[in-house]
Amino acid sequence: MSQVFPTSLAVKSTNAALAEGSYWFGLTCIAAAFVGILSVALARPGFTAWAVFPALAVIAVGGTILYFLDRVRVVLVALIFVVQVVGMSWYVHTVFTYQNSVPSDPQASSDTLFISLATTAMIMFGVTAGRVLPGISSVVGAFIVTESIVTVFAFVTGHAIVVDLTATGLFAVLVLMLALLRVSRRRSRALQPAFAHAGQVNTAAMERERADSRVSALVHDTVLNELAVVSTRAPGAVPGPVRDRIAASLAVIVGENAQSGGTIDLAQELSSELAQAVDEARAAGLVITVEGDLGSSARLQLPVAQALGLAVRQCLGNVRAHAGVDAAELAVIAGDGNLTVMIVDSGRGFVEADVGPDRLGLRNSVRRRIEEVGGSVQLWTTPGVGTTVSLTVPQ
């Protein structure tokens, strides 16, 4: 059953999704810091902290390399770590130094907005690194390193050292969520094997059902007819044409079974089935008026053409056997990605609900056969007026 994602893939996919989401979260924070500081720079004459922009770029580049990292490469991870530490140190030092040059700034503490944004980005890039590093180590590492950088430079530049509630709160929530994710996943996915097993059993059953249905329809079209022929013949020699026809029917049945094992391409043998069905019905004495191009079925895929031809053959057989008339109309209409064949007779007609369960022709040889190739069957019939069967298959 395809709707239940395997647990092993779900874990990998969730980790990849967390990495991507965290990367974009971090990048948005860097962009926000960029925009915010740029607005300050433009509003304040004598702004000197231009170095924050390349420093932010360095942090963003480090995060981006982490984002594209698909497996642990020790040297590369160590290099990114160094780049991030350098970038963050450069940025924090520049911000604190600038704040010192603006004594009126009441936010001259270590948890200023622009520091929080960069710290948040670093922590989120830590989550991104979690795709290639074990557990929550990268998040914890990112938080400790970043807060250490902020604390050291706050001390060096004489800023009040204040706990950054935004960054610390985000870190705590992230760790909690990552832990909860593991617990919740373990609980919710405990039933995944049951779904997977049901899916396997189901797939096998459906394949068998399809194969049986295909053979059943052929049996109805061929073997039952041959038995009927044999039952009406007197003892003695069997004429050559009758023997040939029985042999052909047996070949079709044996061929279909062998096809399940993948050895005989029956569809190829029956590719011109639609024209054959019409010819056979005409040979049996039915007058058929054809509208449209019978060759349209040549554009169908072989299994579809085969199913359509066999279904038409059954419909024409029904006209001959049950409608009480010796003429039928057949219309072939192509368009909108579908091919529709309509078989119309003005015979007895019938009440569909009254058809006995032993009448398998319409059910097996027409409806199920067409539905199995993605088509549909519509039936209009009125007692005393006639019957129209419409078969639509995808082109």
Add this chain to the structure above:
Amino acid sequence: MTRWKTPQQLDPLGGITARLIVIVAGIIAVGVAIALTITGWEQVSTPWIAALAIAVLAADVGYFIYASSPYVAPLKFGSHVIICLGALLAVALDELSQWGSNTLIRDDWGPISMAIVVISLGSYRAPWELLACSIGSSAIIGGIAVIVGQSGTLVTPVPPAVFIVTMVTPVLASGIASAAFSRTLIRRMLSWRASLANNLAVTGDATAPTGHLAFLHGTVIPFLDRVVTTGELGVDDGARARLLAQELRVLMVIDAEQSWLTGVVDRFEDPARVAHELDAEQRGCLRALITHLQSSEAFAKRSVRLRLGIDNGRPAGVLDVDTLAHHNPRAELAPYIAVARHVFPLAEAVFTSTGFALTFRL
């Protein structure tokens, strides 16, 4: 349409995994709102609006928790909109409650709490929808920030753009992150589904013949084969052909009436032959649920019943089972209900004191 597929639609169990996150995140969002309201109480000018803002947020979180339940899954577009609008209303009320006395915009809980709510949506909705919703919400919050910035009460000497950045960044970053999260999950799931579809053809077992096929190969084909080989009909062959035709037809009717559900449940009714209309996912869901009902200790043995039929012109079904006393199977059935609500256009779970029933429409 693939573009609007949601992670929850592609993996209903993932929605259940994420629900614990929704609950805890919701509690944290309300906790942050209460804590920051208390610590910034001197900035609150209208206490009853502050209380109303927290109540609106709590109601919004409560609705989110309800909408993410496996019993009402999947979380729909309308629910997403309601959740976003509820959070936006809470943000607006928070700012209104501080109107005229708000000195610091950074300690306002609205954007932070909304960001916590928004980021929990990633498992439930499509990426483009999440992105559009977060950009729209950010625009509204940006507008609120401009109004608050013009109130003249803020003490931080920074340009108005910084106020906008302060209020918008949490929601925008969360929205972009949840959209990216959703996009990655969907890509991976669709890729897995594509590989599954390619492999399906080799998993079937088409070797075991059903009743009429066994009869066909064991009796009918040898008979016709002999007729072809010898080219002669014996005295009894005509009658035998009639008899074989009758038997073959009877066996074909019996096989055609058989359903894949025959023998799977303890009692099965399908007068309208609805069973063969179930698609692969619906069959798999029912089979997994039935297997669980038959093996769980919460349910009476041999009491699983399935009735399929036509209800108001549409194929429908009821799967029901008796529960044993002192058992509450709600939790253990939640994943199955979530999957059923995904694969059937309409599916409802009903629990009574004596049983459980799943009603569904095709």
